[in-house]
Amino acid sequence: MAVGMAVDWREGLDAGDLSSEALVQQSLDWITSGEGRLRAILALDESISLALARKADDRLRAGERSPVLGLPFILKDNLNWSGLQVSCGSRIMEGYQAPYDATVVARLLAAGAVPVAKANLDEYAMGSSGEYSAFGAARNPWDTARVPGGSSSGSVVSVAAGYAPLALGSDTGGSVRLPASFCNVTALRPTFGVLSRYGLSAMASSLDQVGPIARSAADIALALQVMAGRDPMDSTSVDLPRTEGLTHLQPRELKGLRIGLPKEYFSEGLEPGVRSTLEAALKVLSDQGAELREVSLPHTRYAIDTYYLLCTSEVSSNLSRFDGVRFGHRASATRLTDMIADTRDQGLGSEVKRRILLGAFCLSKGYYDAFYLKAMKARTLITQDFEKAFETVDVLATPVSPGTAFPFGSKTDDPLAMYLADAYTVTAPLAGLPCLSMPAGFTNALPVGIQLIGPALFDVMLLETAHAFQSITHHHRDTPPLFRTGANHGL
Numbered sequence: 145m146a147v148g149m150a151v152d153w154r155e156g157l158d159a160g161d162l163s164s165e166a167l168v169q170q171s172l173d174w175i176t177s178g179e180g181r182l183r184a185i186l187a188l189d190e191s192i193s194l195a196l197a198r199k200a201d202d203r204l205r206a207g208e209r210s211p212v213l214g215l216p217f218i219l220k221d222n223l224n225w226s227g228l229q230v231s232c233g234s235r236i237m238e239g240y241q242a243p244y245d246a247t248v249v250a251r252l253l254a255a256g257a258v259p260v261a262k263a264n265l266d267e268y269a270m271g272s273s274g275e276y277s278a279f280g281a282a283r284n285p286w287d288t289a290r291v292p293g294g295s296s297s298g299s300v301v302s303v304a305a306g307y308a309p310l311a312l313g314s315d316t317g318g319s320v321r322l323p324a325s326f327c328n329v330t331a332l333r334p335t336f337g338v339l340s341r342y343g344l345s346a347m348a349s350s351l352d353q354v355g356p357i358a359r360s361a362a363d364i365a366l367a368l369q370v371m372a373g374r375d376p377m378d379s380t381s382v383d384l385p386r387t388e389g390l391t392h393l394q395p396r397e398l399k400g401l402r403i404g405l406p407k408e409y410f411s412e413g414l415e416p417g418v419r420s421t422l423e424a425a426l427k428v429l430s431d432q433g434a435e436l437r438e439v440s441l442p443h444t445r446y447a448i449d450t451y452y453l454l455c456t457s458e459v460s461s462n463l464s465r466f467d468g469v470r471f472g473h474r475a476s477a478t479r480l481t482d483m484i485a486d487t488r489d490q491g492l493g494s495e496v497k498r499r500i501l502l503g504a505f506c507l508s509k510g511y512y513d514a515f516y517l518k519a520m521k522a523r524t525l526i527t528q529d530f531e532k533a534f535e536t537v538d539v540l541a542t543p544v545s546p547g548t549a550f551p552f553g554s555k556t557d558d559p560l561a562m563y564l565a566d567a568y569t570v571t572a573p574l575a576g577l578p579c580l581s582m583p584a585g586f587t588n589a590l591p592v593g594i595q596l597i598g599p600a601l602f603d604v605m606l607l608e609t610a611h612a613f614q615s616i617t618h619h620h621r622d623t624p625p626l627f628r629t630g631a632n633h634g635l
């Protein structure tokens with residue numbers, strides 16, 4: 145067995161050539177051999193996972209079929225699976241046992257997928273590098289001196305390193321797409337509402353989405369169809385209008401596809417190596433008959449400010465529930481207010497505290513109109529930019545980040561520099577649009593991702609377009625050098 149694509153493993157399982165138990169055992173072995181270097185995993189329980197794998201094998205032998213039956217997957221540790229902890233990457237929740245299954249997890253479990261581990265992340269999903277995890281940063285398998293990107297750092301590293309063919313992350317302003325571009329994997333942020341957030345620890349509720357991660361769009365399609373659809377436990381959830389064609393994803397016809405290139409995304413800030421890699425990828429698409437058109441999203445320059453004002457405001461409200469009374473760590477103090485203050489002081493990291501303070505300020509009397517309300521208005525303008533663009537193009541193609549994976553420590557002292565890594569990923573979430581990142585090539589031996597953004601609820605079209613690109617390119621099949629040297633991939 146080698147590092148597989150989920151679609152190939154799916155066939156092997158259905159044909160009886162592979163067993164879920166063997167695949168899950170392989171995942172566990174690779175985690176054991178890789179973790180000394182990568183630190184992508186926060187928790188696992190071999191006996192639970194192997195027992196679930198044996199159940200999946202029983203179902204397969206009984207003739208049952210599902211897109212994910214028997215496939216191993218890994219979960220960001222801000223998603224509840226009652227089998228293990230849900231730490232959210234924070235000391236305040238260290239070792240906290242998840243009390244129930246998130247809807248997306250419950251749906252994967254019901255369809256027979258097997259969770260093998262909980263993955264590292266920036267604390268409460270706040271960050272762009274993975275370095276804000278309270279439990280040490282995950283490393284990029286392409287260069288372990290560099291960050292994997294965040295906040296779904298461990299989930300993306302898990303897929304890139306072959307721990308599992310599928311993983312779930314969450315994406316509020318880029319958290320599956322940014323690390324996917326830094327680690328050469330594919331990640332989808334669905335249309336807002338397509339995946340239930342019930343059981344996902346809330347960061348910024350008007351922006352949070354669950355995001356599937358895999359090596360290819362075809363693999364993501366397997367998991368998406370099982371998880372998508374309305375959930376009475378999340379009032380913002382909606383049905384995906386189209387789920388047929390997801391088991392055997394077909395490539396979108398590229399001839400005549402109108403691809404918009406927003407000129408604001410290809411401006412000065414973009415590193416030259418990223419730009420030339422993207423140009424080569426776009427040429428592949430235009431050689432197949434896609435029409436490249438320049439478009440303008442003029443309010444893009446307000447996106448970072450808008451996102452960080454709204455995000456921090458919602459964070460300050462959502463995180464108030466971690467007070468030592470109901471969950472996790474509790475400081476000892478005689479007065480209640482001291483207990484709450486000490487719990488939060490001891491349990492939360494510096495980036496989380498920074499956002500709570502910024503958000504509380506934005507929402508405070510006298511400043512609410514100047515910051516929060518103004519950001520809401522800018523959000524509408526950003527959304528209208530996209531609506532206008534989609535009158536003339538079918539899909540947008542953009543960079544994912546201005547640069548490639550950066551060295552550890554290079555941005556942790558400068559929060560603004562860290563926030564700017566998100567310049568291209570925060571806009572689509574503000575408008576609720578589906579977007580994905582997929583491998584586009586390499587510069588200086590580091591992966592570069594390309595982002596596709598589609599109109600609301602065109603998630604399947606987006607996957608089909610990515611699949612068309614992946615049917616004629618090989619970048620998504622490239623694996624990190626660390627892992628080319630043998631059965632235990634030399635880690």
Ligand code: GLN
Nearest residue numbers: 269271315316317318319
């Ligand atoms: N990097 C962005 C932030 O720090 C996005 C995080 C996310 O999508 N969870 O807010």
